[in-house]
Amino acid sequence: MSNVTPMPADINGRDGRGRFASGPNNIGRPRGAKSRHARDLSALVRTLRDRAFEAFAVAIDNKERWAVELYFRMSLPNGLTTEMHGTAVEDIESATADGDISFEQAKALIANKKDGKAINELDDHRAMMKEIVEKLPKR
Structure with a gap:
């Protein structure tokens, strides 16, 4: 038996530590629910997408080796660079x-x-x- 008293669930179905609480009216995390961190990261990636592509294109135009290697590594199947x-x-x-x-x-x-x-x-x-x-x- 533990001497820690469980925190009551708040009105959003979460426990006192912010986790989804299980109980009669709440079975835990809803299906398809995304974490706040995943949502925030996804939004950040979407806002930076155009700038990232532009920077990548500039790096290729400047003949930076890392950019050219990354382009071919992502474009060719399993990094295939052998001419057949x-x-x-x-x-x-x-x-x-x-x-x-x-x-x-x-x-x-x-x-x-x-x-x-x-x-x-x-x-x-x-x-x-x-x-x-x-x-x-x-x-």
Whole structure:
């Protein structure tokens, strides 16, 4: 048994320390509730976004190495900077076997190819559907 008396919940359903209190009318933190810190940080990031992009562009224009490296690290799949002669699955497998690219880079390239194939197949399906609709009698 503790000799500390619990603080009563305030009108917002919080205990005396500001935490969500559990009880008959309050089951704790509501679903989807964001902390004040997360909200404040998100608002700060949104207000600084345009200035940050402008500063980043200026750094790239000034040929600052960190900015160029960051740009490519964020743009290329898993930091892939090795030039490859082909991106067929066999080319990716041989580059991985030769040690030119890592397993993670190969995995990212193959996933990228799968996504591209799915998009192409979707375009083919749309073209077929358009042909079918055109052949249907007009109302």
